[in-house]
Amino acid sequence: xIDGGGxxxxxxxxxxxxxxxxxxxxxxxxxxxxxxxxxxxVNIGSVRHRFGSHEALLTAAAEEVGARMxxxxxxxxxxxxxxxxxxxxxxxxxxVVAALLPEAPEERAELVALHEFVAAARxxxxxxxxxxxxxxxxxxxxxxxxxxxGVADLDVETERLVALVSGLTxxxxxxxxxxxxxxxxxxxxxxxxxxxxxx
Amino acid sequence: xIDGGGxxxxxxxxxxxxxxxxxxxxxxxxxxxxxxxxxxxVNIGSVRHRFGSHEALLTAAAEEVGARMxxxxxxxxxxxxxxxxxxxxxxxxxxVVAALLPEAPEERAELVALHEFVAAARxxxxxxxxxxxxxxxxxxxxxxxxxxxGVADLDVETERLVALVSGLTxxxxxxxxxxxxxxxxxxxxxxxxxxxxxx
DNA sequence: CGGACGTTATCACAGCTGTGATAAACAGGT
DNA sequence: ACCTGTTTATCACAGCTGTGATAACGTCCG
Numbered sequence: 348x349i350d351g352g353g354x355x356x357x358x359x360x361x362x363x364x365x366x367x368x369x370x371x372x373x374x375x376x377x378x379x380x381x382x383x384x385x386x387x388x389v390n391i392g393s394v395r396h397r398f399g400s401h402e403a404l405l406t407a408a409a410e411e412v413g414a415r416m417x418x419x420x421x422x423x424x425x426x427x428x429x430x431x432x433x434x435x436x437x438x439x440x441x442x443v444v445a446a447l448l449p450e451a452p453e454e455r456a457e458l459v460a461l462h463e464f465v466a467a468a469r470x471x472x473x474x475x476x477x478x479x480x481x482x483x484x485x486x487x488x489x490x491x492x493x494x495x496x497g498v499a500d501l502d503v504e505t506e507r508l509v510a511l512v513s514g515l516t517x518x519x520x521x522x523x524x525x526x527x528x529x530x531x532x533x534x535x536x537x538x539x540x541x542x543x544x545x546x
Numbered sequence: 547x548i549d550g551g552g553x554x555x556x557x558x559x560x561x562x563x564x565x566x567x568x569x570x571x572x573x574x575x576x577x578x579x580x581x582x583x584x585x586x587x588v589n590i591g592s593v594r595h596r597f598g599s600h601e602a603l604l605t606a607a608a609e610e611v612g613a614r615m616x617x618x619x620x621x622x623x624x625x626x627x628x629x630x631x632x633x634x635x636x637x638x639x640x641x642v643v644a645a646l647l648p649e650a651p652e653e654r655a656e657l658v659a660l661h662e663f664v665a666a667a668r669x670x671x672x673x674x675x676x677x678x679x680x681x682x683x684x685x686x687x688x689x690x691x692x693x694x695x696g697v698a699d700l701d702v703e704t705e706r707l708v709a710l711v712s713g714l715t716x717x718x719x720x721x722x723x724x725x726x727x728x729x730x731x732x733x734x735x736x737x738x739x740x741x742x743x744x745x
Numbered sequence: 746c747g748g749a750c751g752t753t754a755t756c757a758c759a760g761c762t763g764t765g766a767t768a769a770a771c772a773g774g775t
Numbered sequence: 776a777c778c779t780g781t782t783t784a785t786c787a788c789a790g791c792t793g794t795g796a797t798a799a800c801g802t803c804c805g
Contacts, residue, residue, distance in 0.1 A: 358752090374669050376575055379792065390753045397751085401793060466665060469720050470573050482723015503737045506729045513716050514709030521668050524681015530705045538702045542741065557782085578762065589783045596781085600763060 362387045362394055366408035370460045375467045378405060406473050409464040412457050413477050419446050419454070420488050433546050436496040440540045443492040447485065447512050448519065448532060455519075462520045485509060498543050511539055561586045561593055565607035570659045574666045577604060605672050608663040611656050612676050618645050618653070619687050632745050635695040639739045642691040646684065646711050647718065647731060654718075661719045684708060697742050710738055 365387035369378040380401050384391035398404040423446035429435045449455055461481070468478035489512070490505040498504050515532045518525060530538075564586030568577040579600055583590035597603040622645035628634040648654055660680070667677035688711070689704040697703050714731045717724060729737075 377669075380794090381792080392754065393752050395794085465722060466720055468722065470576075475722075478720070478722040480723070482717075484723075486723055486728070500737070502727075503729045503734060506734045507710065507738060510713030510717065510731075510734060511706065511709050512713065514711065514713030517712050517716050518681075518709065521665055521677070523664060523667065523674075523677040524679070524683075524685055528701075529685070530702045532709075535702060535705045535709060538699070539706060579764090580762080591784065592782050594764085 358389060358393065359397065362389055362397065362404070363408045363411050365389075366404065367412055367457065367460045370408070370463050371456045374463050375405060375471070378408070380404070402473050405464075406477070409461075409474055409477050412461045412464070413481055415457060416461055416481070417484055419449070420484060422446070424488060424491060431497075433544060437540050437544050440492055440496045440543070441536060443488065444508070444512060444536055444540075445533075447488075448515060448536075458516065459520050462516060485512070493543070496544060504543065508539070508543075511535075557588060557592065558596065561588055561596065561603070562607045562610050564588075565603065566611055566656065566659045569607070569662050570655045573662050574604060574670070577607070579603070601672050604663075605676070608660075608673055608676050611660045611663070612680055614656060615660055615680065616683055618648070619683060621645070623687060623690060630696075632743060636739050636743050639691055639695045639742070640735060642687060643707070643711060643735055643739075644732075646687075647714060647735075657715065658719050661715060684711070692742070695743060703742065707738070707742075710734075 362383060365383050366378050369382055369386055380391055380394060383404065384394050387394070394404065398407055423443050426442075429439050429442075449458060464474050465478040465481060468474035486505060486509055489508045490501060493501060493504055493508065515535065519532065561582060564582050565577050568581055568585055579590055579593060582603065583593050586593070593603065597606055622642050625641075628638050628641075648657060663673050664677040664680060667673035685704060685708055688707045689700060692700060692703055692707065714734065718731065
């Protein structure tokens with residue numbers, strides 16, 4: 348099998364998981380062919396035979412983690428209709444944004460890896476299609492959530508929420524300057540949602 | 547001269563400028579000793595003699611661009627007392643935040659380089675002190691500006707503004723998913739400031 | 746059986762990296 | 776004039792990188 352992007356394959360899965368672990372730990376630069384081979388336990392020859400080139404391997408891993416995030420985002424909006432009172436609309440918004448800022452360790456790790464790929468897109472053109480798609484997905488999701496929650500000024504409010512979530516994500520991936528007394532991300536989020544949907 | 551961190555030195559300045567150009571273009575990985583030597587026109591032997599090691603060279607460049615940003619932030623708060631009516635307080639906030647999101651090309655380039663160093667701190671411990679300091683500086687500045695503008699809920703509003711500015715910065719450094727019709731960063735900013743200081 | 750194909754296992758190659766080392770040219774100050 | 780420190784100019788070394796190439800082994804399917 349020469350990798351058509353399919354999902355039901357043990358070896359492919361092991362290799363991509365290894366790439367994601369390495370990227371989460373040390374950025375895209377850490378995911379060299381030899382390291383991926385060692386980390387996954389798959390022979391370097393197999394890795395190359397499957398994915399063709401180093402760049403193809405990394406973009407496959409990036410597409411994989413991007414697709415997982417998209418699945419999670421879709422589920423977040425399909426899941427909860429909810430009541431349309433103030434509390435229900437606030438809960439809807441918080442629920443959707445929570446999908447973008449997961450707390451579970453494995454999802455958190457995937458978020459870090461995805462963030463690393465998106466950041467690397469500035470330098471490596473191979474990641475740009477994915478980065479652009481993820482940005483559009485995020486905007487579309489938040490816009491629809493704001494719309495469902497009955498928020499006005501959709502254009503600018505979408506952009507504000509995108510920036511807020513991006514900033515929280517960045518600080519989550521690159522912790523710097525936040526003390527023990529600074530409010531947690533979800534607190535900031537609740538505050539923003541409450542300001543958007545006044546009681 | 548073996549580099550004590552002083553400023554009045556032509557060779558040192560040329561080398562550090564070369565590092566910043568390379569980092570802005572291609573991330574910290576692009577700023578190898580040989581490339582810096584070629585880009586600056588200074589012999590690689592001199593570069594090594596001055597800075598001792600590759601890591602020391604990069605941290606010196608990071609400290610340099612960090613210090614420049616800090617100078618700009620200090621100036622932003624010393625500069626304008628301004629009237630204390632609604633328009634004046636909004637103008638103050640926008641003025642301060644504008645220092646964090648410069649539009650001039652050279653300052654923009656420095657912002658990209660600084661962002662790259664802060665992001666690299668996740669992986670390279672040498673940049674962590676700088677990253678932490680920049681994060682604290684940003685928080686302190688925005689907190690003082692919000693305080694001067696008479697905004698309540700200082701703790702959470704500071705964190706919200708920090709996240710907003712971080713997100714706008716990230717999207718500025720790593721453009722992804724923003725269409726031609728999406729509101730510009732300064733528009734989002736004005737909207738947020740107007741929401742913080744109701745008329 | 747036999748061919749196709751994925752997998753493991755190597756070797757070699759050119760290219761880049763930071764670093765150690767050395768030598769000569771040049772500068773400025775005592 | 777002499778010494779000290781900076782600059783330029785090289786060479787070598789080990790280590791990593793992606794890639795090309797080859798060969799043997801295994802498995803599965805026709």
